Amino acid sequence: MLTYTIRRLAFAVPTLLVISFLIFGILDLAPSDPTAQLPLTIPPEVREKIRLSLGLGDPFIVRYFKWLVQFMVNEPLNILEQWTGWTIGDGERLRVLSWQTRSPVVDLIVQRMPQTLWVVGMSYVVGIVIAIPIGVISAYRQYSWFDQFGTLFSMVGFSIPTFFTGLLFIVIFSVTLGWLPSIYDTTLVVEDWDSFVAQVKQMIMPTMVLGLYNASQLSRFMRASVLDNLNQDYVRTARAKGMTEKVVLLIHVLRNSMIPVVTVIALNLPQVFGGAIITEQIFRVNGLGQLLIGAIEGGDIPTVQTLTFIFAVLIVVFNLIADVLYGILDPRIRYD
Amino acid sequence: MRLRNLLSATAAAAALGALAGPALAERGADGQVNIIYWQAVSILNPYLSGGTKDVEGASLVLEPLARYDETGTMVPWLVEEIPTVENGGVSEDLMSITWKLKPGLKWSDGSDVTAADAVFTADYCMDETGGCQQVANYADVASVEAVDDLTIKITFTVPKPVPYGPFVGAQSPILQAAQFADCKGAKAPECTDANFGPIGTGPYVVAEFKPNDVVVYEANPHYREADKPAFGSVLLKGGGDAVSAARSVMETGEFDYAWNMQVEPEILAQMEARGIGKVISAYGTSVERFEVNMTNPDPDLGDLRSTVEGGPHPFLTDPKVTRALSMAIDREILVEAGYGAAGQVTCNVLPAPDLFNSTANDWCKTPDVDGANALLDEAGWVVGSDGVREKDGVKLSLLYQTSTNSVRQGTQALIKQMWQEIGVETELRNISGSVFFGGDPSSPDTFQKLYADVEMFTNNFDGTDPEKYMANWRCSEIPSPKNNWLGGNNPRFCSEEYDALVQTLAGTAKIEERAEIAKQLNDMLMESGAIIPLIHRGRVAAMANTIEGHAMNPWDSELWDIASWSRAK
Numbered sequence: 001m002l003t004y005t006i007r008r009l010a011f012a013v014p015t016l017l018v019i020s021f022l023i024f025g026i027l028d029l030a031p032s033d034p035t036a037q038l039p040l041t042i043p044p045e046v047r048e049k050i051r052l053s054l055g056l057g058d059p060f061i062v063r064y065f066k067w068l069v070q071f072m073v074n075e076p077l078n079i080l081e082q083w084t085g086w087t088i089g090d091g092e093r094l095r096v097l098s099w100q101t102r103s104p105v106v107d108l109i110v111q112r113m114p115q116t117l118w119v120v121g122m123s124y125v126v127g128i129v130i131a132i133p134i135g136v137i138s139a140y141r142q143y144s145w146f147d148q149f150g151t152l153f154s155m156v157g158f159s160i161p162t163f164f165t166g167l168l169f170i171v172i173f174s175v176t177l178g179w180l181p182s183i184y185d186t187t188l189v190v191e192d193w194d195s196f197v198a199q200v201k202q203m204i205m206p207t208m209v210l211g212l213y214n215a216s217q218l219s220r221f222m223r224a225s226v227l228d229n230l231n232q233d234y235v236r237t238a239r240a241k242g243m244t245e246k247v248v249l250l251i252h253v254l255r256n257s258m259i260p261v262v263t264v265i266a267l268n269l270p271q272v273f274g275g276a277i278i279t280e281q282i283f284r285v286n287g288l289g290q291l292l293i294g295a296i297e298g299g300d301i302p303t304v305q306t307l308t309f310i311f312a313v314l315i316v317v318f319n320l321i322a323d324v325l326y327g328i329l330d331p332r333i334r335y336d
Numbered sequence: 337m338r339l340r341n342l343l344s345a346t347a348a349a350a351a352l353g354a355l356a357g358p359a360l361a362e363r364g365a366d367g368q369v370n371i372i373y374w375q376a377v378s379i380l381n382p383y384l385s386g387g388t389k390d391v392e393g394a395s396l397v398l399e400p401l402a403r404y405d406e407t408g409t410m411v412p413w414l415v416e417e418i419p420t421v422e423n424g425g426v427s428e429d430l431m432s433i434t435w436k437l438k439p440g441l442k443w444s445d446g447s448d449v450t451a452a453d454a455v456f457t458a459d460y461c462m463d464e465t466g467g468c469q470q471v472a473n474y475a476d477v478a479s480v481e482a483v484d485d486l487t488i489k490i491t492f493t494v495p496k497p498v499p500y501g502p503f504v505g506a507q508s509p510i511l512q513a514a515q516f517a518d519c520k521g522a523k524a525p526e527c528t529d530a531n532f533g534p535i536g537t538g539p540y541v542v543a544e545f546k547p548n549d550v551v552v553y554e555a556n557p558h559y560r561e562a563d564k565p566a567f568g569s570v571l572l573k574g575g576g577d578a579v580s581a582a583r584s585v586m587e588t589g590e591f592d593y594a595w596n597m598q599v600e601p602e603i604l605a606q607m608e609a610r611g612i613g614k615v616i617s618a619y620g621t622s623v624e625r626f627e628v629n630m631t632n633p634d635p636d637l638g639d640l641r642s643t644v645e646g647g648p649h650p651f652l653t654d655p656k657v658t659r660a661l662s663m664a665i666d667r668e669i670l671v672e673a674g675y676g677a678a679g680q681v682t683c684n685v686l687p688a689p690d691l692f693n694s695t696a697n698d699w700c701k702t703p704d705v706d707g708a709n710a711l712l713d714e715a716g717w718v719v720g721s722d723g724v725r726e727k728d729g730v731k732l733s734l735l736y737q738t739s740t741n742s743v744r745q746g747t748q749a750l751i752k753q754m755w756q757e758i759g760v761e762t763e764l765r766n767i768s769g770s771v772f773f774g775g776d777p778s779s780p781d782t783f784q785k786l787y788a789d790v791e792m793f794t795n796n797f798d799g800t801d802p803e804k805y806m807a808n809w810r811c812s813e814i815p816s817p818k819n820n821w822l823g824g825n826n827p828r829f830c831s832e833e834y835d836a837l838v839q840t841l842a843g844t845a846k847i848e849e850r851a852e853i854a855k856q857l858n859d860m861l862m863e864s865g866a867i868i869p870l871i872h873r874g875r876v877a878a879m880a881n882t883i884e885g886h887a888m889n890p891w892d893s894e895l896w897d898i899a900s901w902s903r904a905k
Contacts, residue, residue: 031781033774037375038386040773040795043472043804044784044815044822047775053467053522100378100385101547102525103532108547170580175587182580182588183372183573186550284575286549294376294548294575298387299770 001327008323012316019312024064024305032299034099054099070096071306075106100300108291108303109310115186116280116287120272123207127214128265134215135222136257139230140249150219157216166209166282173205180205184285206283210276214268221264225257232256259329266322270314364555364568366903369883370591371895374581376548376574381531382507383461384524386469391506392595393572395893396553397444397536398509401435401454401488402500404891406618408689408800410500414438414449414510414537419499421845430495430845435503437486442558443512444541451482456513458490458502465521472804473501473508497845498801505799506893510537539565539899549574559899566885566902579603585878586613592880595894598743601676604878613881617677617874620890621688621805622796624679624747626661626868627826628652629786633735642786643816644828650730652789656715657732658865660708662700664758665751667870673750674743675871682872686858689800691847694855697862700869708758717759725759733761737781738792739769747792747870777821784815786826794873800891803841803850806857809866810835829866 034054035047055063074093080086095104138150174182181202190199229235230253238248277289284290288307295303377393379385401415410418415435419425426433441449458480461468478491480502490502502508512535519527533542537560540553553570573591581594586607597604597615604615632649633642640646651657667681683700687693717725717732725732736751738744745766752762765788767781772793780787797805807813808824811831815823834857841853861867875890885900 031771031774031776031779033770033776036770036772036774038469039388040793041472041798042386042469044775044824046469046472048820048822049471050467050469051775053465097525098378098547101532102379102381102384103528103547107528111546170583175583178588181590183576183584183590186546186573187544187552187571281576282580284573286546286575290575291548294378297770298378299774 001324005320005324008320012320015316016309016313019316020068020309021064023308023312024067025060027301027305027308028060028063032296032301034299034301037298066094067096067302067305070094071309078106096302096306098295098300098303100295100298100303105303105306109288109307112286112288112291115184115285116273116289119184119203119206119280119285119287120210120276120289122203123210123276124214124265124269124272126207126211127218130211130215131218132222132261134219135261136226136249136254138219138223139226142227147223150223154216154219157212158220161278162209162213162276163278163282165212166205166279169205169209170282182283184283186284186286206279206285210279213276218261218264221261222257225260226253229253229257259326262325262329263322266318266325269318270311273311273314362563363559363565366566366568368569368571369567369593369898369901369903370571370573371593371595372576372581372584372591373572373574373595374576374578375596377545377551377572378548379531380534380542380545380551381511382509383466383468383470383511384531386507388596389574392893392895393551394509394534394536395506395538395895396540396570396572396898397534397538397542397556398511399536399538400505400509401437401503403505403893403896404800404889405896406887406889406891408620408891410504410800414441426499430492430497430499432489432491433496433499434483435488435490437488438560439486441537441560443535443537444556444558445512445535446558447512447514448485449510449537450485451488452485453510453513454488454503455480455482456516457509457511460511460516460520460524461508463521463524466524468524470507473504473798475501475804477502495843497843497850498803500799500801505891506896507798512536540570543569561899564899566900567898570898582607582878585880586610586615589613589880592883593886594878597678597876597878598741600674600743600746601672601678604676607878611881613878615677615876616879616886616888617876618888618890619680619688619872619874620796621686621802622794622873622875622890623682623685623687623869624792624794624871624873625685626790626792626870627783627786628658628790628866628868629788629827630830630866631828633787633789635787639817642828644814644830645816649789651727651732652865654715655863655865656711657717658868660711660715660758661755661760662865662868663704663708663711664754664760665700665868665870666703666754667701668703670747670750670871674746675873677874678876679871679873682869683862684858685861685867685869686802686806686854687869687872691851692802692854692858694858694862696855696859703754705754705757712758719759723756723759724761731761732759733763734790735763735765735788736790736792737765737767737772737788739772739783740766741769744792775822782821783826784821784823786815786828790868791826792870801850802854803838806841806854807838809857809861810838827866829861829864831860831864834860 035050074095098105098108134150138147141147170182173180184202188195188199190196238252273288277293280287280289281293292307373389375389377389379390380394382391382394399413402410402418403413405411412418414437416438419433419435443449458474461471462474476492476494478493480490483489515530515535519530532545539556539559541556543554544552551572555565555568578598582597582599584591585594587610589612608615629649630653631642631644632646637646671679681701683697684694712725717727720726748764752764755762771779771781772783783791783793809829813823813825814828815821837853837857844850882904883901884904885902887897889896
């Protein structure tokens with residue numbers, strides 16, 4: 001298992017290098033301009049100077065290697081220094097700078113990570129908590145009214161896009177009822193009960209919008225998986241041994257049914273970091289997804305490149321984790 | 337674990353905010369005002385980002401020597417009076433201007449504001465390697481010197497009838513020399529702390545800044561007026577879109593002020609009906625216009641497409657045709673459908689200030705389809721079997737491009753219909769704003785390349801003097817492969833007479849004479865048909881009914897008077 005993991009890790013390096021080159025190349029070829037958002041009162045000659053000051057005058061290969069060194073070497077060294085307090089070299093390293101804010105991209109990402117993890121991560125948890133019981137009961141009582149309702153729920157949840165449910169929620173709960181804020185207050189500090197309540201209130205809508213979407217997807221997987229297992233011989237054996245239905249369902253069937261579902265959950269996890277982009281934009285949650293959208297709109301190529309590459313890294317890593325988890329859950333398919 | 341980290345981080349931020357100091361009793365009596373910009377502030381140094389949101393976000397902190405009020409009049413801000421030739425502040429030969437700072441001005445850290453700060457600011461922006469985005473304000477500056485602690489003398493390389501470029505308006509505020517001393521030239525972007533929290537003279541200081549998301553400001557304890565600002569703190573939130581920003585002010589009441597309401601008028605009217613907030617607008621110099629290609633955009637010309645060398649346009653160089661196109665447009669309908677309070681009909685590319693507004697072209701205000709048809713008949717354009725006019729085998733068929741934006745696409749559809757009535761066929765095209773307005777010389781879709789017959793967009797100028805703006809349509813400003821498609825003369829209009837008149841304008845000092853010349857320039861552009869103006873666009877904002885003391889200002893930062901804002905009791 002360990003050698004397998006190490007081999008996979010080693011193989012990830014060239015994969016990621018190719019991905020980084022592709023991302024850099026594609027974004028470089030895309031027609032976008034960092035000065036496009038500036039007012040037209042700024043004359044063309046000045047725009048040209050701005051572009052040069054952003055390093056756009058260098059040839060593609062030079063810019064690619066600069067970025068690679070900045071992101072792969074300088075930034076990890078900076079993080080290492082911050083964590084350990086060591087000083088490596090003279091500490092003066094070129095960092096990947098955002099064109100919009102002129103500040104290091106990695107700092108922006110660090111600043112935005114908590115919101116994404118909290119709001120989007122929580123929605124994932126909510127999604128799983130809702131999806132698993134629905135999936136199990138739907139399968140156990142197949143074609144019952146509960147199953148029919150579950151199917152309807154997941155169909156609706158999956159087919160209505162989040163930008164619509166988000167807007168619907170805002171119109172109902174913010175505009176009409178006035179219960180929940182429509183705009184996420186990113187300056188809120190949780191220090192006492194009241195601010196905690198405010199934090200929960202402002203997290204409800206974005207979390208639920210995403211959570212329902214995730215739940216509808218996962219509950220279908222769960223249902224299918226439980227249905228597969230219910231017809232297996234070991235279930236009949238368990239029942240024949242005189243196990244109660246509770247034990248059969250929750251111990252025997254549930255554990256085995258989780259195997260494919262865990263893979264789906266693990267493979268989808270990078271999406272958490274990708275931040276449900278649209279949801280973050282609608283509720284103005286300052287997460288990674290919103291950062292990406294803002295960077296795309298502003299032609300801030302270094303931020304887009306860095307974020308996209310980090311998402312690529314996460315996808316590669318979580319694929320690996322899913323494979324390893326699979327082995328742990330199911331001893332039959334360990335790779336030794 | 338993560339929660340604890342989050343908590344300690346936010347607690348530290350709160351402690352930092354508290355360090356900004358207690359406000360005076362009357363100052364800050366009205367609590368917090370919440371402002372929403374649907375484009376978030378990225379950086380608080382306007383010299384490193386000319387984006388409107390960044391300039392206006394910084395304008396609460398950084399101030400210029402003089403700025404424009406809501407009528408477009410220049411008002412002294414950090415100085416005693418506006419220098420003019422009459423009061424001796426501007427030299428007789430128009431080569432220099434001398435500003436006198438108000439005595440006793442303090443930075444928000446308590447140190448004195450001196451002329452050296454202004455000298456530093458000019459050096460900072462005029463540094464070749466810094467990529468200063470406001471360097472156009474410092475055009476033709478030979479030197480900036482501190483005569484004494486409170487006197488700043490700017491010398492120009494050419495006579496400047498309007499010497500109010502440097503240090504005037506929100507685009508050109510004074511930076512503190514001490515804070516930015518190590519940030520000149522190529523080092524400018526590395527000074528993140530200074531760029532995110534500039535020390536200024538304005539009514540507010542930055543308490544917390546999350547780039548591309550939110551800025552929290554606290555009242556400046558050293559602000560020069562003891563009883564201002566009434567709001568102790570300002571929250572400037574960014575992101576999202578215009579409609580939901582409007583909703584947060586006029587429907588849910590979470591915010592007090594929302595900027596740049598590019599929203600269909602009927603939606604705004606619906607929201608306004610709730611009675612919590614109102615729509616306010618003011619008109620500056622923005623005009624939505626057609627720039628008409630005077631050169632031939634035929635793709636068969638290859639590299640010569642849309643260049644002067646490629647030859648004139650087959651029919652748009654005929655003023656009768658462009659006049660007919662203009663006459664056929666019912667501008668009132670365009671305003672009603674897409675702009676509401678945010679637009680009014682205009683027949684000039686230079687509609688403001690009032691003194692500069694020509695009345696010679698007012699015929700365009702009333703649409704005249706019959707007149708347009710008659711004009712085309714007279715010019716020899718005959719309606720063919722397909723309803724499209726033609727002459728000598730050339731069809732009156734136009735490619736009409738603009739940027740992607742729902743109001744613009746609505747306007748396109750309406751104009752296509754209006755032109756159909758005079759036998760003009762129109763093909764519509766829209767291009768993403770980041771490509772259309774981006775200057776990428778390798779892209780065929782930029783507004784400078786104009787690989788189309790007509791294009792529609794909005795342009796304006798900073799301040800109230802149109803000299804630089806009108807100079808855009810000189811022959812030398814035509815974008816072409818030779819100048820890498822840089823240049824503001826998109827219609828490729830070229831007239832020696834026009835160029836000479838721009839030259840005269842540059843040498844004329846009297847405001848009445850300048851206005852006369854500017855009107856003539858405007859009329860020349862209108863008569864040639866190189867520009868067909870459509871709509872005079874205003875700045876539109878949504879404001880809570882409880883906010884008082886704000887005058888909508890189209891000439892400067894919209895938040896120029898935030899020190900005077902207060903909440904109705």
